[in-house]
Amino acid sequence: MVVMKPELAFGWIIPEIVITLSAVFILLLSAFRRKNDIGRLAGGVSLIGAGLALFFTCRLWNSDIDIYNGLYTIDNFGLFFKALVLVISLLVTLLSLRYVEREEMIKGEYYALLLFGILGMMIMVSSNHFVTIFIGLEVMSIAIYVLCGLLIGNPRSAEASLKYFLLGAFATAFLLYGIALIYGTTGILDVREIARYVTSGNFLITPAFMAGMALLIVGFGFKTASVPFHMWTPDVYEGAPTSITAYMATGVKAAAFGAFLRVFYTALYPFLTEWSGMLWVIAVLTMTLGNITALMQNDIKRMLAYSSIAHAGYILIAFAVGDRIFSASILFYLLVYTFMNIGAFAVVILLGRKEAPNTGIESYAGLATRHPMIALAMSVFLLSLAGVPPLAGFMGKFYVLSDAIKAGYYWLAIIGVLNSVVAVYYYLRVIMYMYFKEPEGEIGRMDLSPAYAVVIVISIWALIHMGIFPRSFLLIARESVNIFM
Amino acid sequence: MIEYIPILVLLCFAILIAVLIVGASHLLGHRISRKAKLSTYECGMQTIGPTRMKMNIRYYIIAMLFLIFDIEIMFLYPWALVTGGLKMFGFVEMLIFVAVLFVGYLYVWKKGALEWE
Amino acid sequence: MDALGFKFILFMITALVVIVSSILMATRKNPIHSALWMIVTFFAMAVIYLLLNAQFIAVAQVMVYAGAIMMLILFVIMMVNMDKGDEKDTTKAPWSFGKKMAAALLMVILLVELLFGALFYRMTARVGDYPADAVAAAGNAKTVGALLYGQYLFPFEVASILLLIGIVGAVVIAKRNK
Numbered sequence: 001m002v003v004m005k006p007e008l009a010f011g012w013i014i015p016e017i018v019i020t021l022s023a024v025f026i027l028l029l030s031a032f033r034r035k036n037d038i039g040r041l042a043g044g045v046s047l048i049g050a051g052l053a054l055f056f057t058c059r060l061w062n063s064d065i066d067i068y069n070g071l072y073t074i075d076n077f078g079l080f081f082k083a084l085v086l087v088i089s090l091l092v093t094l095l096s097l098r099y100v101e102r103e104e105m106i107k108g109e110y111y112a113l114l115l116f117g118i119l120g121m122m123i124m125v126s127s128n129h130f131v132t133i134f135i136g137l138e139v140m141s142i143a144i145y146v147l148c149g150l151l152i153g154n155p156r157s158a159e160a161s162l163k164y165f166l167l168g169a170f171a172t173a174f175l176l177y178g179i180a181l182i183y184g185t186t187g188i189l190d191v192r193e194i195a196r197y198v199t200s201g202n203f204l205i206t207p208a209f210m211a212g213m214a215l216l217i218v219g220f221g222f223k224t225a226s227v228p229f230h231m232w233t234p235d236v237y238e239g240a241p242t243s244i245t246a247y248m249a250t251g252v253k254a255a256a257f258g259a260f261l262r263v264f265y266t267a268l269y270p271f272l273t274e275w276s277g278m279l280w281v282i283a284v285l286t287m288t289l290g291n292i293t294a295l296m297q298n299d300i301k302r303m304l305a306y307s308s309i310a311h312a313g314y315i316l317i318a319f320a321v322g323d324r325i326f327s328a329s330i331l332f333y334l335l336v337y338t339f340m341n342i343g344a345f346a347v348v349i350l351l352g353r354k355e356a357p358n359t360g361i362e363s364y365a366g367l368a369t370r371h372p373m374i375a376l377a378m379s380v381f382l383l384s385l386a387g388v389p390p391l392a393g394f395m396g397k398f399y400v401l402s403d404a405i406k407a408g409y410y411w412l413a414i415i416g417v418l419n420s421v422v423a424v425y426y427y428l429r430v431i432m433y434m435y436f437k438e439p440e441g442e443i444g445r446m447d448l449s450p451a452y453a454v455v456i457v458i459s460i461w462a463l464i465h466m467g468i469f470p471r472s473f474l475l476i477a478r479e480s481v482n483i484f485m
Numbered sequence: 486m487i488e489y490i491p492i493l494v495l496l497c498f499a500i501l502i503a504v505l506i507v508g509a510s511h512l513l514g515h516r517i518s519r520k521a522k523l524s525t526y527e528c529g530m531q532t533i534g535p536t537r538m539k540m541n542i543r544y545y546i547i548a549m550l551f552l553i554f555d556i557e558i559m560f561l562y563p564w565a566l567v568t569g570g571l572k573m574f575g576f577v578e579m580l581i582f583v584a585v586l587f588v589g590y591l592y593v594w595k596k597g598a599l600e601w602e
Numbered sequence: 603m604d605a606l607g608f609k610f611i612l613f614m615i616t617a618l619v620v621i622v623s624s625i626l627m628a629t630r631k632n633p634i635h636s637a638l639w640m641i642v643t644f645f646a647m648a649v650i651y652l653l654l655n656a657q658f659i660a661v662a663q664v665m666v667y668a669g670a671i672m673m674l675i676l677f678v679i680m681m682v683n684m685d686k687g688d689e690k691d692t693t694k695a696p697w698s699f700g701k702k703m704a705a706a707l708l709m710v711i712l713l714v715e716l717l718f719g720a721l722f723y724r725m726t727a728r729v730g731d732y733p734a735d736a737v738a739a740a741g742n743a744k745t746v747g748a749l750l751y752g753q754y755l756f757p758f759e760v761a762s763i764l765l766l767i768g769i770v771g772a773v774v775i776a777k778r779n780k
Binding site for chain 1: 715719726728729751752754756757763766771774
Binding site for chain 2: 652658662665666669670671673674677678680681741743744746747748750751752755758759761762763765766768769770772773776777
């Protein structure tokens with residue numbers, strides 16, 4: 001038996017190594033320091049680790065290489081998503097610095113698991129091999145199952161953790177079954193090899209292969225919170241610690257879309273006509289159900305959960321169109337979506353207290369008179385989520401919808417536009433509460449520590465910048481999706 | 486498949502012996518039926534409340550940790566078979582694997598999860 | 603009796619055991635009984651793996667699933683409140699006729715799909731690098747080792763991190779500090 005020794009390509013995975021070492025360091029720190037006072041140190045280490053990893057990731061830009069016998073790939077597509085999840089981890093860590101103190105969470109493990117989750121996302125988006133994609137997905141998921149339940153003593157948090165774990169395990173099983181069926185019918189696990197084999201003429205499409213494809217859609221659909229696999233989203237987003245909700249809504253979604261896109265735009269691209277119809281239906285359902293249910297929510301975290309479902313639907317528009325160049329707009333949308341969502345959750349965290357999470361919409365009444373800056377920031381995020389012009393959210397939607405029109409998917413575009421109109425209502429409702437309602441209770445002083453302010457300012461700046469000059473970011477996204485050509 | 490015949494024979498013997506012992510005691514044993522014999526315990530006090538109780542969660546931690554290190558050992562077996570050909574490379578790759586799990590062990594130990602208190 | 607016929611009969615028996623014991627597992631009222639039927643399923647699965655010449659997986663199945671995971675499941679069953687274990691659950695209303703019909707329909711659709719998939723199954727896959735003879739010649743566990751510690755080294759190392767997260771998760775969730 002010949003052993004295929006992989007080459008020692010440590011230079012290409014420095015970002016992953018940095019993240020792993022930081023997480024392990026934090027873990028050991030929390031083990032050897034009995035007292036729970038390591039919050040700052042752990043937060044600092046994870047900020048430095050994520051920052052360094054981001055730096056090294058950007059240095060690798062424009063490389064295209066397979067390492068470890070093709071089990072891992074460094075290409076622009078993976079690097080784009082890696083950089084995106086690292087930015088998310090930086091922002092979420094900044095948000096967490098004060099939040100974990102306030103909620104008296106276990107600090108060391110919190111940061112360590114946060115970094116391990118990022119590691120999983122980085123692995124799953126930068127591989128062309130099903131085995132690596134799957135194990136990256138598992139690393140990410142298990143870390144997040146635990147993170148959801150870290151509000152110890154809070155039954156809602158435990159419920160969120162359990163619910164996400166059970167349903168997530170189920171969805172993972174679907175995904176694995178899909179991979180197994182595709183492996184069984186092609187005998188290959190590398191997505192590019194599959195694409196080559198199925199177009200070579202020796203391959204005959206069978207029901208088993210189709211079932212595998214459908215099961216992959218179920219598995220990824222769960223992670224991206226698409227209807228009808230979205231049932232877990234509102235409960236989990238509501239029960240989880242708010243910083244983790246922001247992390248899930250942006251990071252998990254970005255990583256899952258990354259892997260989803262890579263698998264479907266390479267291995268399964270020859271079967272575009274088969275899956276495009278399926279995704280068309282899912283996109284329409286996701287947008288419509290997400291938006292209509294969001295209309296009825298009185299809890300801001302639940303509203304944002306349904307809004308995140310709806311946004312997955314907009315992203316699926318471009319996905320279902322199935323043009324490889326147009327997939328750049330998916331990447332751009334995910335980038336924009338990250339900033340507006342993290343910003344909105346930052347404000348939700350600011351308003352919360354240990355005793356009272358203040359997530360009801362009435363807590364926002366009269367915010368503009370008490371804290372005009374925070375109300376203004378929240379309005380920017382909500383208007384961007386709604387897709388109001390000078391902000392980046394508009395550009396994201398514009399690119400996605402124009403792709404649909406260019407490719408001739410008029411109905412999809414029309415449904416998308418109608419949905420954005422519906423969505424404006426529930427975003428404006430919060431703004432209306434902030435500016436035109438009398439406050440019902442005293443919220444008290446805001447804990448405006450620099451960490452929160454930095455996150456909010458960065459998000460607002462990014463939204464305005466990307467809204468006015470979207471071109472350069474779209475070009476980066478174009479370069480990333482070049483690997484599909 | 487033929488190499489499993491001894492296992493099959495062993496299995497048959499095991500079943501046979503079990504059936505023989507239980508059957509023999511059933512056939513040859515001397516049985517007296519009394520009311521006291523049917524009560525919950527033949528010695529000690531009458532039970533109060535439900536006999537089923539909640540297990541301590543510590544059992545669960547121990548079981549979970551056992552499971553994880555059990556899987557680690559599972560990985561060691563195929564490694565041992567090929568490590569001769571892999572030389573230093575094989576040693577280092579397993580060292581990294583074990584080192585990561587050793588961090589986990591240190592964590593568990595220092596957190597006091599192994600103490601019964 | 604030739605080896606192939608023997609294998610076929612053995613497969614039929616174990617497959618039947620797997621199906622029956624898993625149905626019994628799903629339908630038992632008492633969770634402990636379910637767990638015991640699950641052990642039977644796991645053992646029968648191990649036999650099927652053996653029939654497929656996957657000795658390593660069969661041993662792993664017995665050690666990890668029938669051994670460690672079963673123990674964990676039993677602990678979990680004992681940990682939750684068992685007072686109402688075998689009583690009928692009266693808090694939930696029984697399924698309405700429509701719901702039952704919908705479930706039955708779904709079941710029929712899935713079965714038809716399965717049948718369809720099996721009937722129209724064609725060997726479309728490329729012949730892999732490890733056909734059965736090569737694996738049998740080298741020994742299954744050795745083949746697994748050569749692949750796992752050679753070609754699949756990267757996911758293997760990531761698996762150690764997965765296990766580490768498992769450890770941390772178990773301790774964080776189950777251990778009450780303070």
